[in-house]
Amino acid sequence: MSFPKTMAAIAVERSAAGTKMQLREILVPHPGPGQILVKLAAAGVNRADLLQVQGHHPPPAGAPDTPGLECSGTIVAMGQAVTGFREGDRVCALLAGGGYAEYAVASALCTLPAPSPVSVEDAGGLPEVYFTVWSNVFDSARLRPGESFLVHGGSSGIGTAAIQLMHARGHRVFTTAGSDEKCAACAGLGATRAINYKTEDFVEAVKQETNGRGVDVILDMVGGDYVMRNLNALARGGRLMNIAYQKGPKVEVDFRIVQARLLTLGATGLRGRPDAEKAPIRDQLAREVWPLFETARLKPVTWRSLPLAQADFAHQMMRESRHIGKILLIP
Numbered sequence: 001m002s003f004p005k006t007m008a009a010i011a012v013e014r015s016a017a018g019t020k021m022q023l024r025e026i027l028v029p030h031p032g033p034g035q036i037l038v039k040l041a042a043a044g045v046n047r048a049d050l051l052q053v054q055g056h057h058p059p060p061a062g063a064p065d066t067p068g069l070e071c072s073g074t075i076v077a078m079g080q081a082v083t084g085f086r087e088g089d090r091v092c093a094l095l096a097g098g099g100y101a102e103y104a105v106a107s108a109l110c111t112l113p114a115p116s117p118v119s120v121e122d123a124g125g126l127p128e129v130y131f132t133v134w135s136n137v138f139d140s141a142r143l144r145p146g147e148s149f150l151v152h153g154g155s156s157g158i159g160t161a162a163i164q165l166m167h168a169r170g171h172r173v174f175t176t177a178g179s180d181e182k183c184a185a186c187a188g189l190g191a192t193r194a195i196n197y198k199t200e201d202f203v204e205a206v207k208q209e210t211n212g213r214g215v216d217v218i219l220d221m222v223g224g225d226y227v228m229r230n231l232n233a234l235a236r237g238g239r240l241m242n243i244a245y246q247k248g249p250k251v252e253v254d255f256r257i258v259q260a261r262l263l264t265l266g267a268t269g270l271r272g273r274p275d276a277e278k279a280p281i282r283d284q285l286a287r288e289v290w291p292l293f294e295t296a297r298l299k300p301v302t303w304r305s306l307p308l309a310q311a312d313f314a315h316q317m318m319r320e321s322r323h324i325g326k327i328l329l330i331p
């Protein structure tokens, strides 16, 4: 398939007046060995993009400066040694960067078909959340059948995916969110109990719901004082996975509780890992998760789709946390 020499892409411009995202004309990247070139239908917005634009989360070596950790669209070219895909396929992909653009290069190892019942635009919001949720909850925390699960930030991109997936797999799901409206949305996605963290103590609520036992696995993006509170909310043998520290990364932990109750703490990051480490996660998503879209047990939760030129507004919307689910940018 043919593609143009140049494309519109978001450039981050910093000045004394602040940071602005502007559309600029840049060269269309060429796919190298093992890579595919995607003509974008959509790019997902992630909280990490906000940090990158503010200069706090630089792209890993070799990744484009253009923000954007995931995309969906149509394959228009492929480098050498790509198997399993053809030009014209509708796909979605996890990216190390470069998604806020009309075209992006993705590693074939981090690419999945867009699930057929899902619009190709909505598929742009699936890779980052499902790679993160699967790898933390199943690969790291080893959630077993019949165990219970708590995800904080239930109305986030991550939360809306985690609630649906654990509910679809038959787990009791607890979650926290910052308003009754968000809690109602989480319940609608399958949460057994959505706790408004502004009016209720989640440790007490979880203890009440589990007859004092606690929950088996917690996926946390809050950090700070939530770390000790999470440990208190875990059942004996429970596992805590941290993926972000919105209330701070440095905390005091009483390891006597960890030791006495046989708890496990972990933390992971996705972006900096080599593609070869992400490929087994992709394979598990293809086997275990994507079929749940085919049967409508999972649905994308898209809050708003905005033109790429409105990237600044999309980031403001995420900063204000008015959204439930994913915000997408459409080139």
Ligand SMILES: NC(=O)c1ccc[n+]([C@@H]2O[C@H](COP(=O)([O-])OP(=O)(O)OC[C@H]3O[C@@H](n4cnc5c(N)ncnc54)[C@H](OP(=O)(O)O)[C@@H]3O)[C@@H](O)[C@H]2O)c1
Pocket: 045, 046, 047, 048, 128, 132, 152, 153, 154, 155, 156, 157, 158, 159, 176, 177, 178, 179, 182, 197, 221, 222, 242, 243, 244, 245, 246, 268, 269, 270, 271, 318, 321, 322, 325
């Ligand atoms: N480590 C990794 O590999 C990885 C990968 C992907 C994402 N992440 C992280 O995961 C988080 C979610 O990502 P996202 O893109 O889905 O962002 P997002 O939609 O903006 O979600 C942020 C969420 O945090 C919630 N929150 C803030 N303070 C809270 C509190 N005290 N208690 C409970 N919830 C609270 C917000 O809920 P309210 O609005 O209701 O307060 C909001 O739902 C981000 O921090 C992101 O950086 C990490």
